[in-house]
Amino acid sequence: MIYFPETKRTARGAGGWFHGPDSFESGCRENGKIPNRRKIVVKIGTAVLTNAARMIDRDHILSLGTQVAELADSGHQMILVSSGAIGSGMGELGMTRRPATLPQLQAVASIGQAKLMAAYDEAFQKHGYHAAQILLTRQDVDDRERFLNAAGTMHALSKMKAIPVVNENDTIAVDEIKFGDNDALASLVALMVKADLFIILSCIDGLCRGAPDGRLCDVVPEIGSIEQAKALILEGKSEMGTGGMSSKIAAIERVGRAGIASFIANGKTPGILARIAAGEKVGTRFNLKAQTSRGRKLWIGSAKPRGAIAVDAGAEEALKRRGRSLLATGITAVVGEFARGDVVSLAAGGREFARGISNYSSNDCRLIMGLRAGEIEKRLGAKPYDEVVHCDNMMIL
Numbered sequence: 001m002i003y004f005p006e007t008k009r010t011a012r013g014a015g016g017w018f019h020g021p022d023s024f025e026s027g028c029r030e031n032g033k034i035p036n037r038r039k040i041v042v043k044i045g046t047a048v049l050t051n052a053a054r055m056i057d058r059d060h061i062l063s064l065g066t067q068v069a070e071l072a073d074s075g076h077q078m079i080l081v082s083s084g085a086i087g088s089g090m091g092e093l094g095m096t097r098r099p100a101t102l103p104q105l106q107a108v109a110s111i112g113q114a115k116l117m118a119a120y121d122e123a124f125q126k127h128g129y130h131a132a133q134i135l136l137t138r139q140d141v142d143d144r145e146r147f148l149n150a151a152g153t154m155h156a157l158s159k160m161k162a163i164p165v166v167n168e169n170d171t172i173a174v175d176e177i178k179f180g181d182n183d184a185l186a187s188l189v190a191l192m193v194k195a196d197l198f199i200i201l202s203c204i205d206g207l208c209r210g211a212p213d214g215r216l217c218d219v220v221p222e223i224g225s226i227e228q229a230k231a232l233i234l235e236g237k238s239e240m241g242t243g244g245m246s247s248k249i250a251a252i253e254r255v256g257r258a259g260i261a262s263f264i265a266n267g268k269t270p271g272i273l274a275r276i277a278a279g280e281k282v283g284t285r286f287n288l289k290a291q292t293s294r295g296r297k298l299w300i301g302s303a304k305p306r307g308a309i310a311v312d313a314g315a316e317e318a319l320k321r322r323g324r325s326l327l328a329t330g331i332t333a334v335v336g337e338f339a340r341g342d343v344v345s346l347a348a349g350g351r352e353f354a355r356g357i358s359n360y361s362s363n364d365c366r367l368i369m370g371l372r373a374g375e376i377e378k379r380l381g382a383k384p385y386d387e388v389v390h391c392d393n394m395m396i397l
Contacts, residue, residue: 037075038196042068043186043251047203048267049084049116055091056084058119060268065123067273068163072129074277077158079193081166081186082120088112113167120165130162135169141188142303142343151192187251190260191298198255199276200248201267206284207245220286252286257397258298262286300355301395305345307336307362308352309388316348320396325387326356328376331369338362346389356394359385 044064051057072078086105089112090098099105113133121131134153140146154164168185183200190198207217252262265272265283275282311319315330326346338344340361346354360368365388368376377383 037077039077039079039193040071040197040199041079041081041186041190041193041195042199042201042273043081043182044083044267045182045200045202046083046087048201049082050087050091053091054087054096056088056115056119058122061119062123062126063270064267064273065120066127067271069124069127069129071273071277072163073127077155077193079154079164079166079189079195080120081182081189082116083167083182084116085109085113085167088115116167117165120163124163128161130160132157132160132162132164134164134166136166136185136189137169138304141192144299144303147192147299147302151194154193181247183247183251184254187254188302190255191258191302194298195255195260198252198260198262199273200251200262200264201272202248202264203266203268204245204264205266205269205282206264207249217284218281220284254302256286257301257395296393297395300343300357300393301397303343303355305355306342307334307338307358308345308347309334309358309365310347313348316353319346319354319391319394323391325391326389326394327373327386328365328368328371328388329373331365331388334362334365334369336362340364344389346394352397354394354396356389358389360388 048064049057049061051060068078068080086098086109089108089110090096092111092115093108095108099108113135117131117133124131134150136150140150157164166185166189168182186200187198189195205216207220208215248264252264255262263276263283263285265276269275269282272282309326309331310333311326311330312332315326318324318330319326338358338361340359342358343355344358345352346356358365364380367379368388371379373383373386376386
């Protein structure tokens with residue numbers, strides 16, 4: 001069950017911070033501190049980067065740059081996913097309302113992105129690092145080759161005294177290829193680089209009970225607790241941002257399935273990254289015990305499905321509990337249009353539970369659903385595969 005401290009926070013190790021012997025099972029902490037040589041993805045929200053006048057807060061970015069550089073100096077591979085391009089552009093242009101049309105948003109983002117990267121580069125240069133801009137679209141994640149190329153670039157940058165600063169390519173992204181919010185983008189970057197720790201810096205202290213001034217939840221210890229955590233969400237988002245607590249929890253749930261521990265913390269808190277690294281009790285830690293899929297399966301789990309295959313309860317049980325492949329006999333419905341080799345969603349009872357690469361097109365799936373493997377050739381004239389989705393090409397969510 002979820003652990004919600006009901007009393008004042010205790011000292012580290014005396015209650016709320018460590019929750020049983022398996023605390024931080026993913027290995028991101030040793031004796032409360034983050035050990036060296038870890039891949040850390042930090043998502044920084046717009047509200048953290050801008051001041052009351054909605055302009056880029058250069059002083060605060062300098063502070064964040066110092067913290068990031070110190071962690072890099074201690075051996076960590078640091079990757080930032082930064083919001084703020086549109087907010088920065090609005091401030092530069094004196095706009096008080098977020099643009100309503102896509103061309104206006106893209107134009108404002110192009111202005112703001114330059115200002116934002118200049119601020120990051122100034123912050124990192126003070127410590128001997130370069131800011132390296134990486135702009136991604138949804139297609140870059142969904143395409144396996146682009147996915148690997150982006151991961152390789154970020155790895156190479158770490159050897160060049162450079163800090164990758166990732167953002168969505170707002171100047172060209174349209175609804176069909178947008179991530180939706182930078183929390184989602186950051187979680188996909190964490191999967192892309194096989195991160196050890198995922199930190200979301202926002203304008204809130206963490207996940208709270210009740211009203212915004214309620215008790216802070218120190219730790220969400222298990223992936224099963226996510227549903228209880230969702231019940232605590234107080235909806236709302238800043239005027240400058242696109243995400244809310246729901247998007248943050250969804251992002252944390254996504255990386256948690258890959259065994260990546262996470263934090264939500266207040267990015268305006270002085271020295272916040274250093275304090276997290278030192279093992280102080282700040283923010284909410286999501287210590288999710290989960291499968292630790294890597295490589296190809298992480299890409300499958302992060303790619304956008306081209307369609308969906310509904311299966312019966314028996315097939316769901318076989319895939320989730322016994323590690324079996326999906327056979328045509330377990331299919332009950334096929335949704336959308338997809339080709340052989342596309343990533344598809346696997347669902348039961350109206351709820352997605354896995355993603356995988358389909359060995360058959362949507363049309364062929366409709367023709368063979370419910371059939372036994374021995375009946376496929378008679379229906380299609382050929383049987384290239386016994387399995388519709390092989391277990392090696394599937395990630396359980």
